[in-house]
Amino acid sequence: MNNSRKSRTLIAAQLQTPLGVQALTLLLIIAVWELIGRTGILFAELFPPLIEIMRSLWTYVTTPLILPHLKASLYEVGGALGLAALFGIPLGILWGSRTSWLEIVEPLILYAAVVPKIVIFPVFILFLGIDVHSKLAVGAIAAFFPISLLTIAGMREVKQVYVDVARTAGAGAYQIATRVYLPAIAGQVFTGIRIGMGAAVTGALLAETKVAKAGLGFMIVEYYGQFRIADMYSLLLFIFILAALANWAMKALFARLSPSARASQDAGMYF
Amino acid sequence: MSESTRIAAWRWGIIFAVVAVAESAVRLGWISSFFLAAPTRAAVVLWEQIVHGNALWLTAITLLEIAACLAISTVVGVFAGFLLWRYKLIGGSYEMFLAALFSSPVILAYPIFLVTFGRTSAAVIALSSIFGLIPIMINTKGAFQNVNPILLQVGASMNLTRKQLFRHILVPAVAPTIFSGFRLALTYILKSVLGLEYVAQVGGVGMWLSDAAFMFKVEEVYAGLLGTITLSILFLYLINRSEVLVRK
Amino acid sequence: MKKRLSAVRQTVRLGLCVLCVLFGVAPSAWSAGARTKIVVVVPHRILFTVALPVYVAQEKGFYKENNIEVDAVFTRGGGENVQAVVSGDAQIGLGTGTLAVISAFVKKAPIKIAAAEITGLDAIWYVQGNTAMRRMEDLAGKKIAYSRPGSSTHMGALAIADQIKAKGLKPVELVSLGGIPEVYTAVRTGQADAGWSVAPFQLDRVEKGELRVVVKGDDLASLREITPRVHFVNTAFAAKNPEVIRGFFRAQQKALDYMFENKTDSAKIWIRRAELKFPESAVLKTWDYYNRAAMNLKPIRGVQATVEDGIRNKFLNQPLSESELKSLIDLSFLP
Secondary structure, rough: OOOHHHHHHHHHHHOOOOHHHHHHHHHHHHHHHHHHHHHOOOOHHHOOOOHHHHHHHHHHHHOOHHHHHHHHHHHHHHHHHHHHHHHHOOOOOHHHHHHHHHHHHHHHHHHHHOOOHHHHHHHHHHHHOOOHHHHHHHHHHHHHHHHHHHHHHHHHHHHHOOOOOOOOHHOOOHHHHHHHHHHHHHHHHHHHHHHHHHHHHHHHHHOOOOOOOOOOHHHHHHHOOOOHHHHHHHHHHHHHHHHHHHHHHHHHHHHHHOOOOOOOOOOOOOO | OOHHHHHHHHHHHHHHHHHHHHHHHHHOOOOEEEEEEHHHHHHHHHHHHOOOOOOOHHHHHHHHHHHHHHHHHOOOOOOOOHHHHHHHHHHHHHHHHHHHHOOOHHHHHHHHHHHHOOOOOOHHHHHHHHHHHHHHHHHHHHHOOOOOOOHHHHHOOOOOOHHHHHHHHHHHHHHHHHHHHHHHHHHHHHHHHHHHHHHHHHOOOHHHHHHHHHHOHHHHHHHHHHHHEEEHHHHHHHHHHHHHHHOO | OHHHHHHHHHHHHHHHHHHHHHHOOOOOOOOOOOOEEEEEOOOOOOOOOOHHHHHHHHHOOHHHHEEEEEEEEOOOOOOHHHHHHHOOOOOEEEEEHHHHHHHHHOOOOOOOEEEEEOOOOEEEEEEEEOOOOHHHHOOOEEEEEEOOOOOOOHHHHHHHHHHHHHOOOOEEEEEEEEHHHHHHHHHHHHOEEEEEEEEEOHHHHHHHOOOOEEEEHHHHHHOOOOOOOOEEHHHHHHHHHHHHHHHHHHHHHHHHHHHOOOOOHHHHHHHHOOOOOOHHHHHHHHEEEEOHHHOOOOOOOOOHHHHHHHHOOOOOOOOOHHHHHHHOOOOOOOO
């Protein structure tokens, strides 16, 4: 009797931890999903059994089926993020280095940022063709905005007094840049890159749904077109897990690179 | 010339330069008019669509969708954000999931919303609300978390009831940050609504862009884009003004 | 200091290399040995009339026989197909709506129609298997779905409405519900009574009795003499490489003949290349909905009717002139 009470207390204690709550939530989602799917309360074909979804996901992990598509999408997203950072960070630093430039440029970027990039995808097809490069370009443009805007935000937060003190101590331009500005903006830049990654993924994969011969976005609409809903869900889950892992890895990497950097509280002031 | 006039002049100068380059590119044949419309033609077509066409009606549909998304995101987001703060266990449990969801391409799930809600504005509203929900939740939680404890101590020392404390101290303290969340949510919602309308060919302005693209009416596509940018300028201006009022 | 400068130079060079690689535009056509490589845009990797001939021609070496190598890229249809060919990055666009091609042509797109894809409508309309509806007449007073205004399924739905009206039956209601998956869901949830599809989609469900086909494209008399979809080419490429285009269509013709003479083998190729999850028996049923004659590459029929339809649906502002019609269609590349 005492033992069962002890184990019940232990279980209750375990459930009252974040991991316990997450596990309970997952179980609840599974239960509700299966209930909807099996009883037909809603259109059952949209709620395939979870075992089917997991089986499909297992195929991606254990066979080379998804590899050519993963390769294409990774190239597009990686290239997009790299290109966006290559232009976004220096431009953000440049624009943010003077208040007047900031006030001129920032609203223009904000207005342009709202335009869905998929609408101007045809212009990229014209210049870059229908292969991966046009999709890479769409992803790069999408990622450019959060990266540049957050870099600007970081520059804005650099206190002039730090720069003045460094100058007074005899620091040159390079030393001010690397010892004052870089550490101060690192947090915002890293946040911008993390949010930019999400934008690059969305931009590139959405472009793949329009014209492609390989890619994860391409496969999502293919499965949708064939009404292979379980395969579609599993692919979405696969992308979600990859994005979460990449996000976590970037966070860990940035924490190592710049332990003093403060991550942006409002996760992406602009996007 | 005052500083603000100088800044405005530079800004207009950049806009004019970009427009001039685009105009020249099309008129001189550097870029095919099949892919890019001359900005002047796009402006004329936009005006024609406003006066004689459906532009205003379609804009109204888009605005209604945005309003619906904002309402849903606000009600659910503020409540959920409060719960995330109030119950530390819930906040700690779901924060990582929210961050992961925030950075994943949820919009790719649009086909599921299309088959669930039909090719209607409901699908656009349902999916776009998710984009507004997360920034509001995160900002609301952050807002409550960052309330200056001194304010609460002052309230306690004045023997305020929990209700009075909430109404007269907590709410005014968190309002500015929550409002920043609205601003973020609104920009995400605007982008998502337009993008989904375009991809799913449903709704208002985005559907107009999609139909125009389908019929190769390039000037109309860019007229619609011009209208979209104008809409976003208006929204951002209104939000900035409201934010100033709230912070006062 | 020197070391640092050298490191900076190396980084800049590497960055430029990366930029070059990233922005390197793949040549859209080059000679791979004796064979010319061309890019062909296909509106769906599953469609019987466009994708399967390409797969068959690739697998059976028909393109190789004609000294060409085909790289197939898949799009979502009309708009993207035309943009790809206009940009020059693709040389041939397959299975695109005739109206879409004409619409782009009148807006000075450098394209022209080179062949017919199919004459007569190949869409089918189905209802739920547990209903009493069995023929077109049973759709009187019901909701019939089509994809979007101006599409071939819209033309088909209008033809159904006209045929039902001509019989003095209750008028139908037409609803624009989008693509095959959305329409299927709408029919299963009662939002529409009849949904559209193209074979092999939904044939597995027809085989199981969950759905029933009530209208085939061939039932629509007014559309039998219309070519709703065509193949088109980039005019500049065609002018410089007419023999390549001819070689492509010779191979296409051979692939179409092979498809109808070797159904089982073609079905196997189709299932493998398009990663079809339908059972082979359902896939083979597709041939019941098509005939070889309808897929002849020429002539192009019903252009005037298509233009009138385009004016009605605001794709076009006015009819085409004689010289425009002459420039639009060039069947000289066909065997």
